[in-house]
Amino acid sequence: MSDGLDSLRAPGRVAAPDEGITIDELRLASRNHALPMELLRHDVTPTGSHYVLTHYDIPDVDPSTWRLDVDGAVERPLKLDLAALRAMPAQTVRVTMECAGNGRAALIPRPLSQPWLNGAVGTADWTGVPLALLLERAGVAEEATDLVLTGLDHGIERGTEQDYQRGLSLADAAASDALVVHEMNGVPLPPQHGFPVRLVVPGWYGMGNVKWLHRITVATEPFAGFQNRAYRLRQEAGDEGEPVSRIEPRALVEPPGFPDFMTRTRVVRPGPTTLRGRAWSGWAPVERVEVSTDDGTTWREAGLGPDLGRWAWRAFDIPWEAEPGEHSLRARAYDGSGRVQRLDPAWNRGGFANNADQPVLVVVPGRGS
Amino acid sequence: MSDGLDSLRAPGRVAAPDEGITIDELRLASRNHALPMELLRHDVTPTGSHYVLTHYDIPDVDPSTWRLDVDGAVERPLKLDLAALRAMPAQTVRVTMECAGNGRAALIPRPLSQPWLNGAVGTADWTGVPLALLLERAGVAEEATDLVLTGLDHGIERGTEQDYQRGLSLADAAASDALVVHEMNGVPLPPQHGFPVRLVVPGWYGMGNVKWLHRITVATEPFAGFQNRAYRLRQEAGDEGEPVSRIEPRALVEPPGFPDFMTRTRVVRPGPTTLRGRAWSGWAPVERVEVSTDDGTTWREAGLGPDLGRWAWRAFDIPWEAEPGEHSLRARAYDGSGRVQRLDPAWNRGGFANNADQPVLVVVPGRGS
Numbered sequence: 001m002s003d004g005l006d007s008l009r010a011p012g013r014v015a016a017p018d019e020g021i022t023i024d025e026l027r028l029a030s031r032n033h034a035l036p037m038e039l040l041r042h043d044v045t046p047t048g049s050h051y052v053l054t055h056y057d058i059p060d061v062d063p064s065t066w067r068l069d070v071d072g073a074v075e076r077p078l079k080l081d082l083a084a085l086r087a088m089p090a091q092t093v094r095v096t097m098e099c100a101g102n103g104r105a106a107l108i109p110r111p112l113s114q115p116w117l118n119g120a121v122g123t124a125d126w127t128g129v130p131l132a133l134l135l136e137r138a139g140v141a142e143e144a145t146d147l148v149l150t151g152l153d154h155g156i157e158r159g160t161e162q163d164y165q166r167g168l169s170l171a172d173a174a175a176s177d178a179l180v181v182h183e184m185n186g187v188p189l190p191p192q193h194g195f196p197v198r199l200v201v202p203g204w205y206g207m208g209n210v211k212w213l214h215r216i217t218v219a220t221e222p223f224a225g226f227q228n229r230a231y232r233l234r235q236e237a238g239d240e241g242e243p244v245s246r247i248e249p250r251a252l253v254e255p256p257g258f259p260d261f262m263t264r265t266r267v268v269r270p271g272p273t274t275l276r277g278r279a280w281s282g283w284a285p286v287e288r289v290e291v292s293t294d295d296g297t298t299w300r301e302a303g304l305g306p307d308l309g310r311w312a313w314r315a316f317d318i319p320w321e322a323e324p325g326e327h328s329l330r331a332r333a334y335d336g337s338g339r340v341q342r343l344d345p346a347w348n349r350g351g352f353a354n355n356a357d358q359p360v361l362v363v364v365p366g367r368g369s
Numbered sequence: 370m371s372d373g374l375d376s377l378r379a380p381g382r383v384a385a386p387d388e389g390i391t392i393d394e395l396r397l398a399s400r401n402h403a404l405p406m407e408l409l410r411h412d413v414t415p416t417g418s419h420y421v422l423t424h425y426d427i428p429d430v431d432p433s434t435w436r437l438d439v440d441g442a443v444e445r446p447l448k449l450d451l452a453a454l455r456a457m458p459a460q461t462v463r464v465t466m467e468c469a470g471n472g473r474a475a476l477i478p479r480p481l482s483q484p485w486l487n488g489a490v491g492t493a494d495w496t497g498v499p500l501a502l503l504l505e506r507a508g509v510a511e512e513a514t515d516l517v518l519t520g521l522d523h524g525i526e527r528g529t530e531q532d533y534q535r536g537l538s539l540a541d542a543a544a545s546d547a548l549v550v551h552e553m554n555g556v557p558l559p560p561q562h563g564f565p566v567r568l569v570v571p572g573w574y575g576m577g578n579v580k581w582l583h584r585i586t587v588a589t590e591p592f593a594g595f596q597n598r599a600y601r602l603r604q605e606a607g608d609e610g611e612p613v614s615r616i617e618p619r620a621l622v623e624p625p626g627f628p629d630f631m632t633r634t635r636v637v638r639p640g641p642t643t644l645r646g647r648a649w650s651g652w653a654p655v656e657r658v659e660v661s662t663d664d665g666t667t668w669r670e671a672g673l674g675p676d677l678g679r680w681a682w683r684a685f686d687i688p689w690e691a692e693p694g695e696h697s698l699r700a701r702a703y704d705g706s707g708r709v710q711r712l713d714p715a716w717n718r719g720g721f722a723n724n725a726d727q728p729v730l731v732v733v734p735g736r737g738s
Contacts, residue, residue, distance in 0.1 A: 260526070263377065366373050
């Protein structure tokens with residue numbers, strides 16, 4: 001017997017050739033939002049301009065009744081209210097976070113989901129309690145290997161009703177010094193970033209950074225729930241696929257000059273100027289950034305700005321003599337793990353981890369105009 | 370002789386029948402953002418979730434060198450730094466602001482620009498100096514009739530390079546008690562909302578609320594610049610058109626239940642529930658809201674929440690017995706000026722002021738499922 005939800009069981013699909021952005025994609029693009037590229041100029045992204053992606057609704061959480069449960073394979077299950085969590089020793093870590101779907105809308109064919117171009121990124125100072133400290137207080141069982149993190153956001157996705165839940169191995173949590181966060185840039189988390197409490201797993205794509213966190217369950221096997229099955233790199237729907245995890249290296253050029261309203265093409269006056277941008281990787285520090293001002297024909301090494309911390313992006317800059325004409329600016333990042341940013345997208349059915357570089361189209365008008 | 374900018378001189382156009390959302394529209398939809406509809410629950414929109422529309426880039430303004438000039442047809446031109454402006458008597462006003470293009474993407478054919486669905490709205494507590502006080506200090510000439518307001522945002526739009534500028538009549542500014550604002554919700558303006566100073570003209574669509582304001586020029590005739598020519602209601606490109614000004618009445622239903630990720634269709638459990646939403650008008654207070662749960666066949670009057678101030682939206686609510694099946698929820702607002710929200714869009718070439726109501730699709734599953 002039908003439960004009435006058949007219309008919500010459509011499988012994921014990819015766009016037909018030449019199929020424009022659909023109304024479903026536009027609805028997602030309207031409520032979620034990217035970093036406006038010119039704000040790459042800030043070391044720390046202004047709070048309201050950090051990218052946001054929420055699978056379901058932003059929950060309406062009453063901080064007076066919110067509790068964090070730490071349970072499962074532990075000796076002493078914990079139930080903490082917000083005051084108790086805030087009273088625990090806290091750390092502040094500067095983290096560049098990126099959505100696993102960043103770059104999805106540039107893939108051909110385009111997987112239909114949140115249609116990110118390249119701005120699903122931001123950097124914040126996150127303050128919270130080390131997850132390791134909470135686990136130590138609870139006393140993790142010897143046989144434990146994994147965590148299940150549960151948020152208060154609730155919805156239906158390809159027919160599966162669920163609270164947003166992600167699994168994370170204890171080893172991965174430890175390697176990233178994961179934080180149970182209650183402040184963003186020195187103030188309580190805004191609703192859209194997980195108020196009152198979220199997880200931050202530095203170096204990982206956004207899907208692992210569970211917002212509106214209210215339960216941490218210690219487990220003795222990997223979590224096989226919806227979101228851990230969804231975020232995998234597949235060529236076909238039935239593939240097993242590799243799990244999406246850490247952020248691939250990427251560099252973005254801060255658009256120079258000023259924009260055309262409709263096309264966002266840049267206009268730069270002729271003459272000497274400096275090109276700037278940001279580069280990051282969740283695998284290892286960025287060691288080198290190259291910039292091309294001729295659409296990838298030649299590349300020059302950019303200077304790197306100060307180290308802003310292990311998990312934060314790094315500024316880069318390079319001088320450029322802007323000659324009249326059209327130019328395509330590109331940048332690519334190299335990290336200390338040997339990973340290099342791709343110049344062409346690696347297609348997968350979910351549209352994840354596309355770190356191909358982003359050309360910025362610049363028009364330099366004639367000197368006499 | 371070409372100046373190299375010919376590619377940026379394309380006239381505005383409307384979409385072809387069945388033309389999907391274009392990449393240019395998606396680029397705008399990614400950087401600008403709407404209110405996630407569930408946040409209609411807040412009297413005051415959380416700061417980072419208030420809608421944002423910027424024509425060009427968000428300027429990088431150094432508050433130590435920023436100055437506000439009040440000049441033109443005045444007896445005593447003023448030049449104020451930020452400390453001087455902040456030292457002047459301030460007022461705080463709760464204002465619901467909406468983009469003139471809200472609803473554009475629902476028009477058929479669709480004018481190509483920022484493709485708003487219906488979330489380009491938000492409410493904030495804006496703190497600033499009454500514009501009337503600044504004008505009084507400067508001493509407005511007897512023959513003055515108008516103002517020209519200039520922002521620091523700079524770009525090119527249909528071939529015209531410009532600083533964002535809008536004209537406003539002295540009479541309209543006075544009728545709305547316009548404010549020169551330096552705080553939003555009790556903190557300095559975020560960059561994307563006009564840091565350090567913007568204009569707020571309560572009751573007017575967003576285009577009149579000039580961000581990154583740095584010059585107020587008193588004039589003796591109406592301003593005929595680009596943005597005042599652009600924001601007009603035209604059927605054909607060459608029409609004179611009526612200027613866009615105050616916000617038309619609109620009610621939006623706060624989506625009940627929980628969403629499907631991809632379609633944003635709502636799932637509501639069967640049984641009694643309460644539907645809620647917000648209604649506003651820039652012409653006069655909202656006096657009545659009607660809700661339909663059967664796609665407009667029948668309408669019932671909703672209860673109105675407390676008055677949040679002359680320029681703020683008003684909450685409404687109405688009980689609903691959710692029966693299994695599919696339902697289309699609609700709402701329409703009536704204001705004290707006799708204006709009634711439209712049920713069908715009034716098309717115009719710029720896609721402005723489309724206050725047609727927004728159906729919310731709800732699926733109520735069977736009781737046994």
